[in-house]
Every structure is written in structure tokens, then in C-alpha cells.
Amino acid sequence: MAGKTLYDKLWDSHIASQRDDGSVLLYIDRHIVHEVTSPQAFEGLRIAGRKPWRAETVIATPDHNVPTTTKERLSGVEGIEDPVSQIQVKTLDSNCDELGITEFKINDPRQGIVHVVGPETGACLPGMTIVCGDSHTSTNGAMGALAMGIGTSEVEHVLATQCLISKKMKNMLVKVDGDLGKGVTPKDVVLAVIGKIGTAGGTGYAIEFGGSTFRNMSMEGRLTVCNMAIEAGARAGMVAVDDITLEYVKGRTFAPKGEHWDLAEKAWRNLVSDDDAVFDKVIEINAEDIEPQVTWGTSPEMVLPVHGNVPDPLAENDSSKKAAIERALQYMGLNAGQSIKDIKLDRVFIGSCTNSRIEDLRAAAAVVKGKKKADSVREAIVVPGSGAVKVQAEKEGLHEIFTAAGMEWREPGCSMCLAMNADKLEQGEHCASTSNRNFEGRQGFGGRTHLVSPAMAAAAAIAGHFVDVREF
Amino acid sequence: MKSFTTHSGIVGPMDRVNVDTDLIIPKQFLKSIQRSGFGPNLFDELRYLDKGEPGKPNEGRPLNPEFPLNFPRYQNTSVLLARDNFGCGSSREHAPWALDEFGIRSIIAPSFADIFYNNCFKNGILPIVLSAEDVDTLFKEMYDNEGYQLTIDLPEQTITAPSGKVYMFEVDAFRKHCLLNGLDDIELTLQEADSIKAFEEKHKNAAPWLFAS
Numbered sequence: 204m205a206g207k208t209l210y211d212k213l214w215d216s217h218i219a220s221q222r223d224d225g226s227v228l229l230y231i232d233r234h235i236v237h238e239v240t241s242p243q244a245f246e247g248l249r250i251a252g253r254k255p256w257r258a259e260t261v262i263a264t265p266d267h268n269v270p271t272t273t274k275e276r277l278s279g280v281e282g283i284e285d286p287v288s289q290i291q292v293k294t295l296d297s298n299c300d301e302l303g304i305t306e307f308k309i310n311d312p313r314q315g316i317v318h319v320v321g322p323e324t325g326a327c328l329p330g331m332t333i334v335c336g337d338s339h340t341s342t343n344g345a346m347g348a349l350a351m352g353i354g355t356s357e358v359e360h361v362l363a364t365q366c367l368i369s370k371k372m373k374n375m376l377v378k379v380d381g382d383l384g385k386g387v388t389p390k391d392v393v394l395a396v397i398g399k400i401g402t403a404g405g406t407g408y409a410i411e412f413g414g415s416t417f418r419n420m421s422m423e424g425r426l427t428v429c430n431m432a433i434e435a436g437a438r439a440g441m442v443a444v445d446d447i448t449l450e451y452v453k454g455r456t457f458a459p460k461g462e463h464w465d466l467a468e469k470a471w472r473n474l475v476s477d478d479d480a481v482f483d484k485v486i487e488i489n490a491e492d493i494e495p496q497v498t499w500g501t502s503p504e505m506v507l508p509v510h511g512n513v514p515d516p517l518a519e520n521d522s523s524k525k526a527a528i529e530r531a532l533q534y535m536g537l538n539a540g541q542s543i544k545d546i547k548l549d550r551v552f553i554g555s556c557t558n559s560r561i562e563d564l565r566a567a568a569a570v571v572k573g574k575k576k577a578d579s580v581r582e583a584i585v586v587p588g589s590g591a592v593k594v595q596a597e598k599e600g601l602h603e604i605f606t607a608a609g610m611e612w613r614e615p616g617c618s619m620c621l622a623m624n625a626d627k628l629e630q631g632e633h634c635a636s637t638s639n640r641n642f643e644g645r646q647g648f649g650g651r652t653h654l655v656s657p658a659m660a661a662a663a664a665i666a667g668h669f670v671d672v673r674e675f
Numbered sequence: 676m677k678s679f680t681t682h683s684g685i686v687g688p689m690d691r692v693n694v695d696t697d698l699i700i701p702k703q704f705l706k707s708i709q710r711s712g713f714g715p716n717l718f719d720e721l722r723y724l725d726k727g728e729p730g731k732p733n734e735g736r737p738l739n740p741e742f743p744l745n746f747p748r749y750q751n752t753s754v755l756l757a758r759d760n761f762g763c764g765s766s767r768e769h770a771p772w773a774l775d776e777f778g779i780r781s782i783i784a785p786s787f788a789d790i791f792y793n794n795c796f797k798n799g800i801l802p803i804v805l806s807a808e809d810v811d812t813l814f815k816e817m818y819d820n821e822g823y824q825l826t827i828d829l830p831e832q833t834i835t836a837p838s839g840k841v842y843m844f845e846v847d848a849f850r851k852h853c854l855l856n857g858l859d860d861i862e863l864t865l866q867e868a869d870s871i872k873a874f875e876e877k878h879k880n881a882a883p884w885l886f887a888s
Contacts, residue, residue, distance in 0.1 A: 216881070219874035220867050224848040228864060230874055232885050240767065242708035251861070256871075268706065287706040287729055294708050330882065338766040338790055352790055354768035356797035364864040366871060370847065372789075402693055403760040406789055436763065438789045459884035467884045502693045523692050523758060530691065621765075623702050642697040642764060648726045 206477025208374045209443050210409040213349035213474070217332045219366055228366040232331040235317045236263040236304070236358070238295040239623070240336030244359035245298040255302055256365035262326045263299050263306040265292045266316045267623045271586050271613035275625075279310045288624065307590075315589025315615040318342035318556035322426060323591055325455030329444045329471040334361055339556050339639065341432040344441035345425035347448055347474040349409070351438045372438065373483040375408040376476075379416040381490035386673035388566065389424035390558060390637065390656035392416065392488075393431040394496035398506040400486055405437030408484065411476060412442050416490040422451040423562040430557045431639050434503040443475040497543050497669055498641045498654040500531035505641070507543055509659070509671045515539035534643055535651050536631065544669050546653065549632035551576075551583035551610075551664040552646070553657055555620035558637035559588030561595050563657040567637075568601040570661035570672060576609035577667030583610040584626065586618040610664065622647045635663040677799030678857030682780045683826040686817045687752025688743050689718075694757060695764035696791060700773040704729055713769055714776025718744065748821045756813055757784035761802075762791025771798040781827050783834070785810050796850045799857070801829060803844045829855060 207215070220228040241263070248254070255261060268288035275282050280296065283289040292309060299306035307313040313324060318339050321327035329347035334340060336358040343350035353367065361367055377396055397404075410432050417425060425442045432440025442448075449468060452458050459467045494508035505528075507513075516528040516539060532539060537546070553559070553567050564587065576583050585605045587593040593615055596602055602612040619626040620638035628634050628650025637660050641652040655663065662672045704716050706729055715733040720726075722745060724737040738745045744752060755774070761784040762770060771794045774782070779800060785807040787795075795802045805813070816836060817823040826835040829851065834842040853860055864871075879886045 217878075220870040222849065226847070226849045228867060228871065230871070230878060232882075239705050243710045243768075246708070246710075253861070285706075291706050291708055328884075331885070336766060336768075338764065352766040354766055354771075354790060354794035354797060356768060356794065360861050360864065363861045364868075364871065365875075366864060368849070368860060368864065402763055403786060403788070406760070406786060433764075436760065436788060459887065463884035463887060467882070470882065502695075504693075527692050621697075621702050623705065640695075640697070640764060642695045644701055644720045645697050648701075648720065 205481045206479040208476040208480040208482060209347065209411050209441055209474060210349065210374055210439070211480070213330065213332065214371055217349070226368055226370050229332060229369040230366055231334050231361050232260060233327055233333045234261045234361050235321055235326070235333065235335035235340070236261055237267060237317050237335070237337060238265045238291045239267045240355050241298065241358055242291065242294045243355050244336070244362060247359040248362055253363045255304070255362045258303050260365070261304045261362070263295060263304055264314050264317060264320055265295055265309055267617045267621065268292055269309055269616040270624050271616050271618045271626055273614055276310060276614045285625070312590040312594065315592065316556045316559065316617055318430065319559060319588030319592065322346060322422070323455065323589060325452060325458035328452060328458065329448055329474055334367060338433045339430055341438065341440045342426050342430040342556055344432065344439050345422060345429040346452070347442065347444035347471065349439055349441065352433060372409045373407055375405060375410045375437065375484045375486070376482040377410055377412050377486045378414040379412070379488045379490050380414040381416060383416060383490050383493065384673070386495060386658060387493050388656040388658060389420055389427040391493055391496045393428045394498070394503065394506045394654065395488065395493045396486070397431065397435045397503045398496070399488065400435055402434060402502050402504045403436045405432060405435035408437050409439040409441065410435065410437040412440060413476070417442055418445065421562060422447060423560040426560065427557055431503070434639055444471045495656065495659050495672055497659065499535065499537060499543060500528070501534055501641055501643050503639070503641060503654060505531055509543055509669055511543050513537050513539060513541045513543065546633060547579065547668045548635050548663050549581050550628060550634040551580060551660050552619040552634055552636040552638065553584070553660050554586030554588065554618050555638035556588065556617070557639045558657050559586060559592065561592050563637065564592070564596050564601050567657040567661040568604040570658050570675065571608040571610065571665060572604050574608055574665045576664050579667040580664055583664040584613055584619065585610055586613040587615050589615050619646050621645060635660040635669070676797070676857045676859060679780065679799055679801050679829055679854045681826065681828045682753065683824055684753030684780065685749065685751050686754045686756050686813070686823050686825050687749040688814065688817060689755055689757040690743070690814065692758045693760045693763055696762055696767050696770040697764055699762070699770040700767065701727065703727070705767060705769055710772055711776060713773035717773040717777045718742070751778065753778050753780045754825050754827065755779050755782045756810065756817060757782055759784065759786045759807070761787050763788040766790045768794045768797070771795050771800050775800055783810065783813065796854060799854065801827065801854060803827070803834065805842055805844060809842055
């Protein structure tokens, strides 16, 4: 019999009930909750007279709606100027208070973007099953965990039963080997993967990112890669456990201690795909072939190396793809064949659950140090992923590098990734963004998003248009 | 939950690939703490010419005359015909809530994004996967025939076109059972509470650190 993949192992060890129709009750170890996708679930529980099965497995923090300006944050939840957002954050607070759920409230130093807070507090650990009413929950798979985004009905289901009704996905291995070139980052790797397999390439699969490139990657980098597994269509992305994982986890607030650590470490060492494991699909990429990436269109698969030219729809034979290119060019205000480097930027956003960790901010700061934001760039904001990231960045003086360059240093939250708070693009504006989605209207009505790495976004802020960070 | 057995209704188009849930319901409407009220803002950025905001009345907003679902012939659409990877992106269940409230009972496409597909079943909407070729045929027939309707039979797992042609579709047995009977799956799962508790004991032995307080 063939060996097991990492996903097989995580799946098999969490089956609470196997049903005849092939579905299972998958036991959930950690449930992360934010303000946007939870109110209707809590309300549903209340109406049905149900209680959380294990409230202690739930951790909550508001992130999508929170303002990021220090002025608005000073007076906490009462300071949220948008009354609708304020109600949503208050609703999360009252639901958590009522049910005894641990919540890092708006001005708690541990508050932040759910997928940054989970790993950095040790709330998300190797071997866990992790869910959150948020598609980017896949991020947490970087810990060697099975982490999936769910809908609000499922949030309610997991609260009430500690289980998710689930069917096993297929196994995909994305294998990248070799060393990344200077200036080429984990974000570029995952964008290149999405460019290769498409935004539906991973639909129905759990993706394991394997190969020497990921083995040599930091936890921050692996979190960035798994974050965007969902942009390749895969509900879950994951990386096997190794020394880098264990060193990252050890000592974190909710990580096991003492005897439990020894037991956990022993168990976690097994969280790798067996040598003879069989994957349903394998994608192989050579790391040396990956260059800094920039998206030009309205889907993450519309991505090119920075030296590329925007495609010409006339060169596309598939009618539905051709229509998609035409529509994207029109929405983005770009001409067929235009050089990526000629795209001028109005705003720059460095942040989001994809790229707001300390390593991301260091990479961006290294590029802008001693330089000035281009005058043509209206605004460049840097939004740390959590209170902890903010403290660390300030300790290293990164915030001063950004502000000296004319960029704004903000409070933690999702911010302009999805623009539910006041941070948004105006119609027609082009933004170099380190976030994960370039969908129409994502960063603001009529806004035009270009997804890039933190270093590339920083270089674009200085130059006023895209440049190859390797030549910068 | 609303049940689904059979349905006949007007077919309307969403003729583009990779329709994401941001497009289905833009983020500003996600600030609501209710489960309802999203229907008038379905496809808001395509449907209207101005920018929609929560709390802003939708009546009287300028409709986009080029958006097919605004055409008189597609009024009362209850079967949405779509392209590959429909519902990609965010896990927001507000997307099926908006579709449901708009009156969509079923969506037919060559493929769906996983989370969205799952969310539909939780809200009484039947997502149906047909081959790209069959979807092409349906698009063509719909465009050629005003008032084009399809009849969907979940127990038989068939779609019947006006021509009499019958398309078979696949659906997972458990989801079919829940949808046919409008079942609350939390109640069903809680019937297995003993299995969950037994698993929890086993899990506690294998991974005690997950149960340390």
C-alpha cells in the first residue's frame, strides 16, 4: 500500500465519524473568528438555543472593519467612525463576552489580522485542523496543519458541534526546487504558481508545497505561499513540518510547554508526506525560472514577470479567455502590449494577511531606506498585520524608515486589501498592493489593483511606476 | 433550510469566467449583521451605474442598461447560467444569501469554486455542474429564445430543456438528501454526539496538548 501524504495524515487523524456516503465529521481543533462572517452564526446558535461545543477552542479578533489611523484607533471601538462597522465590531465583542470566547479586542496589543495572529500566538499549531469564516484560512496550513476557509453556516456548525461535514479532497503537490534569485520572494513564487495552474487549477485539491525552495523558506514565507493557495482554487495549502516549523512554534503563547512540548514535537515530526505517498497531481517548477511578478488584470492568474508586456486579446484563440482579457484591459485602463513597467501608480499598499509580517516589512524597508516616495504616488500606506508585528517593527525602527520616505505607518488590520474600512482606492486609481486579490472593485469601487511582493511594492512607491527590484 | 425538489424557471446569463464573490456582493454590504437584505445589491457594481452603499435606498438608482440581468427578457430569472470557476474568492456566505434573495434557485456552470459551491447547499440553492459543451448549448438556446426556461428535477438529477433534451447531473448523496428535505445539518450532526465525544477521548490521548487549559 502506498504511503500517506501530509494531507492524508491530517485528515485521517481527525475523522470523528465516517458516514456511508463518503462524507465525514471532521473534528476541528481550532476555530478562528472575525467580525464579518460570524454575527449571523452566533445569532443562529442563539435562536436554536445552542451553546458552543468547546468555546475554549475559539479565538476571535476584529480585523476587517477596524480603522488603521492612530487617531481613529485612540478611543477603541467607540472611535470607529463608520456606524455600521462599529456595530459589527461591537457585535463580535458582545458575542465573545457572552459565550466566554477569548477575543483580542480592537486595542488589545495582540489584535491583528486573524491569519497573522493565529500563527504568531501559537493558537494555530502543526497537526491541527483549523477553520475560520474566511477563505484565507489556508494561510495556517504553513504550520503543517489542515486549515480551510468556511462559510457562515459552517461557522455555526463548527461552533455547535466542533465538527465540519466534509468530503476528502484530492492531493496535489506543487514542487519547487532550487534557489530563488535575489529580489525574488515567496509572493513571486506563489503568483508564478497561480499563473501556471490558473485560479481554478487547485479546485477540489489540497495543495502541499514541497521541494527545496519551500524547505529553505522561512515560516513567514510559507505563510505567504499557503495564504494564496485559495487563489489557485485550493481550499487548503500546506507545508510539511521541519526544524524551521518547530523553531517558529516553540515558546509562543499558546504553544505546548514542558512535557506536552516533547510529546507534541515527537508527533509533529511525523507530519510529512511519506516517500512513497502518491499525489493525484504534481506540478513542478524550477525556482531559478521565477522572476518578480506583477498582476496586470482582474484575476490573480493574470500575472506576468515584471519585464513582460500586457497580453493582446487578438493573440488568444479561446473565446472565453479572449473576452476575459478584453474586459480586464478595459477595467484596468491598460493597452494590449503595454509594458508592465510603464504602469504608473497612484497608491501603494503594503499589508494584508499575505504580506504584513515582520519579514515583509523588513524587505519593504530595505528598499525604501534613504529614499523618497514619488510625488506622483498619492499615498503609500504600510499596515502591520498585528499589534505584535507593529511593536517589533518599531523596535527595529522600520516605521521611521517608512515615514522618512513619505509613507504612512498605520495600526493593524485588513485595511486596503478589501477596503471594508476607510482605506480604499478611488475610481480609476492604480495600486501596487501586497494583498492577494485583484478582483474588480476589491480595493474600492473602480480601483485597479496590481499584486506584487513587498519589495516590488516599495520600489514602485519610490519610482512611481513598476520597476524590477533587482535593478533598483 | 429551504428545500429543493423540482424547479422550472426563467434562465438568465452571467456570461463570464471567474465570477468572484466580490462581484456577486461587494464588501461594503458585508458590514450587516443580518442574514437578509442583500438581494437588491446582488452584482451591485455591474447592475447599477452608481456606487452602492449599505443603507442607501436602491430604488431609483440608475440601472446599467448593458447588464443582461437588467434586460426585460431576463426579469424573474431563477436559474443562472454561468461559466467556469463561478463563485471564486472570498468565503462570504453573503453571496448565496444575495442570490437567494434575488430569486436564484439554481446555478448551472462548468465548474464552481469549492467554498461557494458548499455554501449554496446550505441556503437551498442547487449548483449544477454540466460539461462546458452542454453549458455552451444552453447559453446559445437561451440567447436565441426569449422566455427560455429550464426544468430542474433534483430527485431524478435531470435538467429538461424546452426541446425535450434531458441533461443528467451529479450531486453528492448527503447534500441531495439535506436539500430535498430542507434539513438542518447541525441537528443531524448532533445526533452523532456520542461519536464526537468518543473521538474526543481518543484525540485527547493522542494530542493532550490540544486539551490543556
